[in-house]
Amino acid sequence: MRVDVISREYPPEVYGGAGVHVAELVRALRDSLDVRVRCFGMPRDEENVFNYLVPGQLSEANPALATLGVDLQIAQDVAGADLVHSHTWYANGAGHLAKLLHDIPHIVTAHSLEPLRPWKAEQLGGGYRVSSWIEQTAFEAADAVIAVSHGMRRDILRSYPTLDENTVAVVHNGIDLERWVPSDDADLVRSLGVDPDRPSVVFVGRITRQKGLPYLLRAAALLPPDVQVVLCAGAPDTQEILAEVHSGVAALQLQRSGVIWLDRLLSQPELGAVLSHATTFVCPSVYEPLGIVNLEAMACGAPVVATATGGIPEVVDDGVTGRLVPIEQLDDGSGTPLDPERFVADLAVALTEVVSNPDEARRMGRAGRAKAQAEFGWDRIAVRTREIYDSVLN
Known part of the structure; x- marks a missing residue:
């Protein structure tokens, strides 16, 4: 069976969880399938990985139209595949067109949903309506839709009520348990400015609205004074959100020491060392289908304090592998807390409780590593994905 996997992101051009997911899934699937990757960006060295650039005529166009320009090229080249599998709206257009053009099944994996990311209008302008149309069209015509959590599955069926619920399956994100392991490299951590x-x-x-970083910056001001706040944050969606974060970090640095902002993409060994030495990892997202980064932290032995939203409760066991912070949210798709001050206060309390009890934090970190090993290995995810491929071909 030949499967063409389509993604905007693929190593080394990865900036989010979807890119990590695609890279790991492809590696696991190649043990039993002929997998070809079609991705955006510059040429890759990897065999059977093909890159596509925005057509020159669209280089100054709205990003949504530029994306369609790439999708058209990919759809043409999928000829000969038995099945096409697309990830995120950027690739959904190519997958849908390939289905129509070549008469092959199209599988969609949902890593996020445009109706639940209205702040994308800040980034795309009218292109947000285009991206929403692409996603809806692809989802409603897909032979199967894969949700990365049960929470995401509920969101899909609520956002696209015409879908047959029998075509929407859950396959969790995974973690490479050989690469993401506890690290004792204290010198590497010091070299990054972290004690x-x-x-x-x-x-x-x-740096995007869904990650809730501005709420964290406000909560961090309430933490014990000896606690460092380490922000590995970059790739801003817009200049406006970047300016907001700059302002928040500057204000926090005036109040306390140990505020470290690493705004470049860390290497895996660097990030693994930082996570391994963390007293706790924090995920203040207001929208998170699952959160691969939570799995990365758990695999490195860090407890996770995270918002009880989306698929996060399927990863973080409250009181066992970390803490879940309650949140009541607007139902307009933005994820905005109904009571932002309460959310900030609750986040600060949960973080303070964990960092103030290092023995308990280490116990939760060990439990998190064990859960990652038991439930989120990529071998399990590849088997389940292959079952879905077989179901639409038979």
Whole structure:
């Protein structure tokens, strides 16, 4: 069976969880399938990985139209595949067109949903309506839709009520348990400006509305003074959200020491070391289908303090592998807390409780590593994905 996997992101051009997911899934599937990757960006060295650039005529176009320009090229080249599998709206257009053009099944994996990301209008303008149309069209015509969590499955069926619920399956994200392991490299942590002998709260994520970074910056002001706040944050969606984060970090740095902002993409060994030395990892997202970064932290032995939203409760066991922070949210798709001050206060309390009890934090970290090993290995995810492929071909 030949499967063409389509993704905007693929190593080394990875900036979010979807890119990590695609890379790991492809590696696991290649043990039994002929998998070809069609991705956006510059040429890759890997065999059977094909890159596509925005056509020159669309280089200054709205990003949604530029994406369609790439999708058209990919759809043409899928000829000969038995099945096409697309990831995120950027690739959904190519997958849908390939289905129509070549009469082959199209599988969609949902890593996020456009109706639940209305802030994308800040980034795309009218292109947000185009991206929403692409996603809806592809989902409603797909032979199967894969949700990365049960929470995401509920969101899909609520956002696209015409879908047959029998075509929407759950296959969780996974984690490479050989690469993501606890690291004792204290010198590497020091080289990044982090003191491994001080307690630390670590955030990793893109600078985007859904990640809740502004709420974390406000909560961090309420933490004990000896706690470091380590922000591994970059790839801003817009200049506006970047300016908001700059302002918040500057204000926090005036109040306390140990506020470290690493705004470049860390290597895996660097990030693994930072996570391994964290007293706790924090995920303050207001929208998170699952959160691979939570799995990365757990695999490195860090407890996770995270918002009880989306698929996060399927990863973080409250009181066992970390803490879940309650949140009541607007139902307009934005994820905005109904009571932002309460959410900030509850986040600060949960973080303070964990960093103030390092023995309990280490116990939760060990439990998190065990859960990652038991439930989220990529071998399990590849088997389940292959079952879905077989179901649409038979």
